[in-house]
Structures are given as structure tokens and as C-alpha cells.
Amino acid sequence: MVWSEVFIELFNQNQTQIQAVMVVIKKDERFLLGKRSEWKASAPGYWCPISGRIESGETEAEAVVREVWEEVGLKVRAVKKLTEMNARDASVRLHWWLGEILEGEAYLKNNEHSEIGWFTREELKSLTPSFHEDLAILQALK
Secondary structure (H helix, E strand, O other): HHHHHHHHHHHHHOOOOOOEEEEEEEEEHHHHEEEOOOOOOOOOOEEOOOEEEOOOOOOOHHHHHHHHHHOOOEEEEEEEEEEEEOOOOOOOEEEEEEEEEEEOOOOOOOOOOEEEEEOOOHHHHHOOOHHHHHHHHHHHHO
């Protein structure tokens, strides 16, 4: 290995990967997704589950509760972690959680999304743009 390759490998190992939660919320056989606002740096205009960064000192479960409240005004409980994976560019580690609604009706609480909606498994297939990885996880849930 040449010096430049060693440097790049060490540099990449020292980069802090962003940690984020992806929250699966299901009601009456429909999943809640939001269409990310066009101003968003990451995936603008894409249909995705409710998601967001885990703040410093916050657990994944706490991030689930906070992000859902901040974005769509639902009080939820983080039920269980489903999986985790890197985003396509590996800059973000995505922690997938199942959230259970405790109270409220979903609405656009801020400008993170331009639209939100509840979608059946069949309707998920027609959402564009969307990430096939996201839809595969939702389709696989029982």
C-alpha cells in the first residue's frame, strides 16, 4: 500500500459517520411516509419514512420519539429496532425502528416535508421518487 492509500484509509476511519433513525409507523395496514422538501440537502423530493439525526447524548429510541413529534406531531413509542444499514453514500448510518402511535393525528408540523401520507403496500410501489431499499424494508414487515 502506498502512502497516499494509507492516508486515505486512516482519514476515512477517523470521519464520524452521522447516525440517524428511520421510523416505521403503521396504522390500519398503511405506512406513514413523508415527501422530503426540495430544500433538503439529502434526498430532496424523495418519499421516505419519518427520519432524522440522533442528537448528541440521545438514545436511538429517544430520537425516534423526538423526530416523529417534531415532524408530524404524533406521540409515539419506540417499539423495537428492526435493522441498521449505511445510506447509499455511507455518510449516514440508518437505524430502522418500529414506532407505535400513542396519541394524535399526523400533520405537517414543520417544513421538513412538502407532503405526508398513509400508503398501503401496493401504493408504496408507485411512489416516486423513493429508495427501493426503504420500500423493501416496509414490504417485508408482517
